[in-house]
Amino acid sequence: MISPNGHGVAFPPDFLWGAATAAYQIEGGATEGGRTPSIWDTFSRTPGKVTGGHTGDVACDHYHRAPDDVKLMAELGLKSYRFSLAWPRIQPDGSGRLNSEGLDFYRRLVDDLLEHGIEPWVTLYHWDLPQALEDAGGWPVRDTAGRFAEYAELAHGALGDRVRYWTTLNEPWCSAFLGYGSGAHAPGRSDGADALRAAHHLMLGHGLAVQAMRAARPDDQLGITLNLYAISPQTDSPGDADAARRIDGLANRFFLDPVLRGQYPADVLRDLAEVSDFGHVRDGDLAVISTPLSVLGINYYSRYVVAAPDGGAPESYWRAPSNWPGSEGVRFVTRGAPVTDMNWEIDAPGLVEVLERVHREYPALPLYVTENGSAFVDTVVDGEVDDPDRLAYFDSHLRACHEAISAGVPLRGYFAWSLMDNFEWAWGYSKRFGMVYVDYESQLRIPKSSAKWYAGVIRQNGLGRSGQERPQRAQ
Numbered sequence: 001m002i003s004p005n006g007h008g009v010a011f012p013p014d015f016l017w018g019a020a021t022a023a024y025q026i027e028g029g030a031t032e033g034g035r036t037p038s039i040w041d042t043f044s045r046t047p048g049k050v051t052g053g054h055t056g057d058v059a060c061d062h063y064h065r066a067p068d069d070v071k072l073m074a075e076l077g078l079k080s081y082r083f084s085l086a087w088p089r090i091q092p093d094g095s096g097r098l099n100s101e102g103l104d105f106y107r108r109l110v111d112d113l114l115e116h117g118i119e120p121w122v123t124l125y126h127w128d129l130p131q132a133l134e135d136a137g138g139w140p141v142r143d144t145a146g147r148f149a150e151y152a153e154l155a156h157g158a159l160g161d162r163v164r165y166w167t168t169l170n171e172p173w174c175s176a177f178l179g180y181g182s183g184a185h186a187p188g189r190s191d192g193a194d195a196l197r198a199a200h201h202l203m204l205g206h207g208l209a210v211q212a213m214r215a216a217r218p219d220d221q222l223g224i225t226l227n228l229y230a231i232s233p234q235t236d237s238p239g240d241a242d243a244a245r246r247i248d249g250l251a252n253r254f255f256l257d258p259v260l261r262g263q264y265p266a267d268v269l270r271d272l273a274e275v276s277d278f279g280h281v282r283d284g285d286l287a288v289i290s291t292p293l294s295v296l297g298i299n300y301y302s303r304y305v306v307a308a309p310d311g312g313a314p315e316s317y318w319r320a321p322s323n324w325p326g327s328e329g330v331r332f333v334t335r336g337a338p339v340t341d342m343n344w345e346i347d348a349p350g351l352v353e354v355l356e357r358v359h360r361e362y363p364a365l366p367l368y369v370t371e372n373g374s375a376f377v378d379t380v381v382d383g384e385v386d387d388p389d390r391l392a393y394f395d396s397h398l399r400a401c402h403e404a405i406s407a408g409v410p411l412r413g414y415f416a417w418s419l420m421d422n423f424e425w426a427w428g429y430s431k432r433f434g435m436v437y438v439d440y441e442s443q444l445r446i447p448k449s450s451a452k453w454y455a456g457v458i459r460q461n462g463l464g465r466s467g468q469e470r471p472q473r474a475q
C-alpha cells in the first residue's frame, strides 16, 4: 500500500531529484546556428498533423534563454536536469563532422548546469531525426542505426568529459509505433512492417552507441529510456487475459526483452507473424542490442486496461491499436478513474507495479524514473498558477516510488516531466505538462504551485506530513 497522504516519507540520501525536457519541445531556434530540419519540423509544418498547426520553431525559446532557465532550475533546487541534444543541430546532415556552433550551445548549457551544481543528464535521441536521414529511408533502414551510433560517439566525445549520464534513446516504442505504425508522430508513416523494422534499428543503434561510448569512457552511466505501462485485463476471462498479454508484449516486452535479455519475446513474434517475418534481424544483432547497461530509465504515465476484441474504436491517438501492428481489435477500456488533460487515467499504484516487475523479471540494474507527470489546464490568476491536480499527481507517484524503494527496488532518481510547459508533439501547445508555466507570447516563466512544492520535496529529500507538502486533492 502507498502510505496515505499526509504521512511523511524520506528518500535515500543520494536520491537524484530532477526534471526533464526535450530539445524539439523547448528549444526553438529552429534555423539558427546551422541547425537543419528534423522530421518534427517537416511533420509539424504538414497541415493537419499537429493541433493548431503549431510547430517547434520558437517553442519556449530555450535556445536563447538557457542561462535564465538554468537559474530557475537552481532556484527550484534541482539536483539533475535531463535534456536532449538536437541531432540536426549538432550533426546537420546526419553524418560526418559535428557542427561546432550547435555543440557550443550544449557546451555552454552543460557548463552552466555544473556551475550551479546541477548534474547534466543527456538524452541523445528524443525523436528529432535529421530530415536528411528520413529522406534516405529513416529508421526502417538499417543504415540509420549506424548513423545514430556515429552521432552518439561523436557527441559523447565532445561532451563526455563533463557529462556522466547518457541515455541513448527516449521511448523507442513511440519513435517506431507512432512514427511509422500509426503515423500520429513524425515522420507520419503507417506501415506495420516498417514500424517493426524501425523498432529493431532503433534498438540496434542503441546497442552500437552503448558499445562506442563504453569503449571511450568505461565509467559513464549509460542507459536507455523506455515508456512502460501497467497493463491489466478488464476481467479474468481468457480473452481479456490474452489482450493484456498482447499489449504488454507490444508496449513493454518488445523492448525490454531484446535490450535486457537479448531476445524478442516469442509470443509477440507469433502475434506479429502476419506483419513481418523479422527477416531484417541479422545474426549478432541481439547480442549488440543487449550490450550491458549501467542504468535503465523508465517513463511512466498511466495504465492500460484492455479487453478482448469487439470491434470498438480506439479512444485517442495514443491508443491507436488498429494501427499498432499486432494489436488489431484489442479494446482499451476506460474505467472511469480520474484522468489528466490527455485523458490518461491516473494510476500511481501502476508505477509501483512497473518498477517491481522490471526489477523482478529482468537483470538487476539501477532504475531511474526519467519521466513522470501530467497535463492539466492551467490559469494564471494575479500572476500565479495554482495546479493542485498536478501537485497531487506528483505526490501520489512519488509515494509510489518510495513504496517501490521500500520493497527493495534500486530506484535511484526521479525526473518530473516537465520542467516547463512545452510543445506536446501532436498536441502542440494545447497541453501543459510543466511545473513552470510558460506564457508563449511573452516567454515569461511562472513556477506553478507544483514547482514550489517540488522544491520543498527536494529540500527535505522527502514528502512531509502536512502543510505545503500536502496535496489538496489526492489520487
Ligand code: FCB
Pocket (backbone or CB within 6 Å): 022, 025, 170, 171, 174, 227, 299, 371, 417, 424, 425, 433
Ligand atoms: C513522453 C515523451 C515526452 C512527453 C511526455 C508527455 O512520451 O517522452 O516528450 O511528450 O510523453
